[in-house]
Amino acid sequence: xxxxxxxxxxxxxxxxxxxxxxxxxxxxxxxxxxxxxxxxxxxxxxxxxxxxxxxxxxxxxxxxxxxxxxxxxxxxxxxxxxxxxxxxxxxxxxxxxxxxxxxxxxxxxxxxxxxxxxxxxxxxxxxxxxxxxxxxxxxxxxxxxxxxxxxxxxxxxxxxxxxxxxxxxxxxxxxxxxxxxxxxxxxxxxxxxxxxxxxxxxxxxxxxxxxxxxxxxxxxxxxxxxxxxxxxxxxxxxxxxxxxxxxxxxxxxxxxxxxxxxxxxxxxxxxxxxxxxxxxxxxxxxxxxxxxxxxxx
Amino acid sequence: xxxxxxxxxxxxxxxxxxxxxxxxxxxxxxxxxxxxxxxxxxxxxxxxxxxxxxxxxxxxxxxxxxxxxxxxxxxxxxxxxxxxxxxxxxxxxxxxxxxxxxxxxxxxxxxxxxxxxxxxxxxxxxxxxxxxxxxxxxxxxxxxxxxxxxxxxxxxxxxxxxxxxxxxxxxxxxxxxxxxxxxxxxxxxxxxxxxxxxxxxxxxxxxxxxxxxxxxxxxxxxxxxxxxxxxxxxxxxxxxxxxxxxxxxxxxxxxxxxxxxxxxxxxxxxxxxxxxxxxxxxxxxxxxxxxxxxxxxx
Numbered sequence: 001x002x003x004x005x006x007x008x009x010x011x012x013x014x015x016x017x018x019x020x021x022x023x024x025x026x027x028x029x030x031x032x033x034x035x036x037x038x039x040x041x042x043x044x045x046x047x048x049x050x051x052x053x054x055x056x057x058x059x060x061x062x063x064x065x066x067x068x069x070x071x072x073x074x075x076x077x078x079x080x081x082x083x084x085x086x087x088x089x090x091x092x093x094x095x096x097x098x099x100x101x102x103x104x105x106x107x108x109x110x111x112x113x114x115x116x117x118x119x120x121x122x123x124x125x126x127x128x129x130x131x132x133x134x135x136x137x138x139x140x141x142x143x144x145x146x147x148x149x150x151x152x153x154x155x156x157x158x159x160x161x162x163x164x165x166x167x168x169x170x171x172x173x174x175x176x177x178x179x180x181x182x183x184x185x186x187x188x189x190x191x192x193x194x195x196x197x198x199x200x201x202x203x204x205x206x207x208x209x210x211x212x213x214x215x216x217x218x219x220x221x222x223x224x225x226x227x228x229x230x231x232x233x234x235x236x237x238x239x240x241x242x243x244x245x246x247x248x249x250x251x252x253x254x255x256x257x258x259x260x261x262x263x264x265x266x267x268x269x270x271x272x273x274x275x276x277x278x279x280x281x282x283x284x285x286x287x288x289x290x291x292x293x294x295x296x297x
Numbered sequence: 298x299x300x301x302x303x304x305x306x307x308x309x310x311x312x313x314x315x316x317x318x319x320x321x322x323x324x325x326x327x328x329x330x331x332x333x334x335x336x337x338x339x340x341x342x343x344x345x346x347x348x349x350x351x352x353x354x355x356x357x358x359x360x361x362x363x364x365x366x367x368x369x370x371x372x373x374x375x376x377x378x379x380x381x382x383x384x385x386x387x388x389x390x391x392x393x394x395x396x397x398x399x400x401x402x403x404x405x406x407x408x409x410x411x412x413x414x415x416x417x418x419x420x421x422x423x424x425x426x427x428x429x430x431x432x433x434x435x436x437x438x439x440x441x442x443x444x445x446x447x448x449x450x451x452x453x454x455x456x457x458x459x460x461x462x463x464x465x466x467x468x469x470x471x472x473x474x475x476x477x478x479x480x481x482x483x484x485x486x487x488x489x490x491x492x493x494x495x496x497x498x499x500x501x502x503x504x505x506x507x508x509x510x511x512x513x514x515x516x517x518x519x520x521x522x523x524x525x526x527x528x529x530x531x532x533x534x535x536x537x538x539x540x541x542x543x544x545x546x547x548x549x550x551x552x553x554x555x556x557x558x559x560x561x562x563x564x565x566x567x568x569x570x571x572x573x574x575x576x577x578x579x580x581x582x583x584x585x586x587x588x589x590x591x592x593x594x595x
Contacts, residue, residue: 002497003422006413009406010429013466018432021443028443035446081317089311098318102325104573106526108544109566112551113328116559122339124327166321218434226436229528233548249438249529256442257533269439276436 022273028266035260046267055243055251056268062157062239063248067224069161074220075213078168082175083205096176103169111233114163118149118234125149150234153242160231160245164224171216178212179205207292214287218280225276228253248272325570332361332564339559361564377564383553385568387539388546395460395542396524402465403520404513410467411475412501416487426476433469441533448534459534460527460542464520471516478512479505518580525573543569 004011029046031039050056081099085092102110117123126146133144149159182205190200206213231245237254239246252272256265305313331339364376378385413419414426448459486508487500495503506513531545541549547569551557 001419003413003417003419006417006497007410007425009465010410010467010469010472011425013406013463014428014432016447017444017463017466018435018440020447021440022435024443024446025439035449084310084314084317087310088307089314090307091311092314095314095318098322101574101577102321104522104526104577105325106528106544106569106573108526108528108547109328109569110324112547112562112566113324116331116563117324117327119559122559124323166324169321222434222436226438228438232528233551252438253441253529253533257445262442262446265442269442272436273439276434280434 025266025269028263029270031263033261033263033266035257035262039263042263046264047271049264050267050271055246058243059246059248059251062244062246063225063227065157066160066164066227066247067221069157070164070224071217071220073161074165074168074171075217077165078171078216079175079209079213081168082172082179083201085172086176086179096173100169100173103167105167107229108233110163110167111230114159114166114230115150115234118159120146120148120151123149150245151241153240153244156235156240156244160227160234163230164227171220174212174216175209178209182208208294210287210291211293214283214291218283221279221283222276225249225272328563328566328570331560332567333359334560335360336558336560361560362568377550377561377568380550383546383550384538385543385546385550385565388541388543389568391457391540392525392543395457396521398457399461399464399524400517400520402461403468403471404517406465406467407471407475407516408506408509408513409501411472411479412497412505414472414476415479416500416505417497429469429472433473437529441529445533454534455536455540457535457540460524460530464524468516468520471520474516475509475512478509482508514580518576521576522573 028039030041030043032042032045033039085096085099089095105113117125120126126149129146133146136142137144147155147158149155186204186208187200190204195203226249227247228249231239231247232250234240235245237250237258239250248268252265252268255261255268360376362376362378364379375381414422414429444459445454448454451458453459453462482505486504487495490500490504526544527542528544528548531542535541535545538549547565550565551562
């Protein structure tokens with residue numbers, strides 16, 4: 001009883017702020033609910049509507065591409081940078097802090113800063129790129145132009161991915177801690193056996209940090225799927241030209257309050273919950289053969 | 298500690314590390330420097346990073362923040378902080394209220410709940426702890442619609458309550474973190490206290506908490522960052538401008554004023570980032586202390 005008493009605040013909070021909303025969303029997802037009037041039972045209409053809704057598919061496709069790019073590139077870059085900053089480089093605590101800090105920046109401020117950097121005429125990126133491309137064009141008689149980062153539907157996803165990779169510092173720090181836990185004796189043994197540098201990374205480092213990679217991939221996936229604030233601010237509520245920056249959470253948000261279609265939004269919420277659970281399960285299942293747990297399972 | 302098995306020489310690797318770190322630092326550097334420039338310079342052709350008149354008239358530097366006052370003390374230009382349309386001091390105050398209430402709540406409640414998971418044996422503890430870990434995976438967008446309905450029923454929409462009350466019921470990740478930390482504290486200490494007649498609450502307050510300061514500081518820091526950075530929560534639950542938090546206010550500033558000059562927008566962004574940066578610098582020592590404490594147990 002004492003234990004339950006200590007834990008009771010969380011149990012109450014869980015029931016009121018998580019379990020109840022999830023159950024309500026399940027119920028709402030079978031209703032037409034404008035918030036202003038009571039919910040009206042419509043069966044599976046919301047889910048059937050999702051299947052036929054081109055905006056839903058556009059938002060889902062954008063989100064899928066974004067998630068895959070951010071998780072894949074983010075994992076490779078974060079591990080790479082962590083490995084580099086784990087070696088005996090001079091001033092490494094400074095470099096570590098510099099890479100980490102952007103992950104603490106409030107997303108709204110980060111969005112403002114990157115709008116400024118991406119600005120077509122005044123932004124620092126194109127101001128740096130323009131002269132370089134000019135020289136290349138003069139030399140090779142090509143016609144390369146700096147991208148219109150936030151104006152060209154073909155570039156918007158790329159711009160958002162680059163901006164998101166800027167915040168990989170958090171994952172980098174977690175990898176760094178994992179790398180420091182790898183026993184040196186393993187590297188020494190491998191070196192004595194004549195294993196190459198790449199071989200040591202492949203057969204010592206990667207297996208030893210693989211549980212952490214798994215953790216970061218799953219949390220990264222769940223976080224990336226929720227992308228909202230940055231495109232919402234950078235490109236406006238509609239997601240920019242051709243809805244290229246319109247994402248799952250943006251549509252979910254739009255349906256719930258601005259459009260007052262809480263039932264439809266709730267069906268999206270449940271689809272998201274099921275997709276996240278399925279993807280996590282899939283990753284956990286697929287990782288069984290790859291992830292190495294010390295001392296067996 | 299240092300390993301020499303990396304690729305390339307030490308100097309080459311240092312150069313690469315510096316280059317990467319510079320790329321990560323550039324956006325924030327550009328933000329701060331732009332915030333110090335007069336408008337004409339942000340529109341000029343030169344891509345100069347440094348604000349030009351900084352050397353000539355240092356007084357310029359903070360114009361974008363606090364406005365410009367002539368020699369007679371009359372306001373010539375408004376800065377971000379003194380903007381008549383968008384009230385940043387008010388947003389700052391709102392963010393601070395939410396941050397203080399929610400950090401306090403998260404620390405107190407998580408510290409209590411974690412004790413129940415780490416130190417008290419009870420039936421079903423394992424499964425409930427598993428449930429706690431699983432809830433960390435639930436995305437906020439899934440909950441936000443029904444939460445809005447619940448808060449509306451409670452009459453909380455249009456107040457700051459939806460942003461800080463839930464933190465008083467424990468934050469899953471903080472509970473997990475504190476539970477892991479409590480487990481490293483030797484049980485002999487609370488057994489001795491129990492023999493002396495100390496209750497569970499007494500053990501928590503007198504033995505566990507004083508030893509857990511570094512972990513509690515980490516919990517406070519994480520909660521502060523999460524609340525200060527939150528955008529979607531305030532966007533849904535707040536209605537009146539008087540309640541806006543800084544993150545929401547910054548978005549309002551950008552959309553409302555339409556063509557906000559970049560230097561002013563960067564000044565406003567710097568204001569939002571500044572508290573986080575200050576907290577990070579101040580708590581770095583706590584982090585080191587926390588790591589040192591954990592190192593001692595071995």
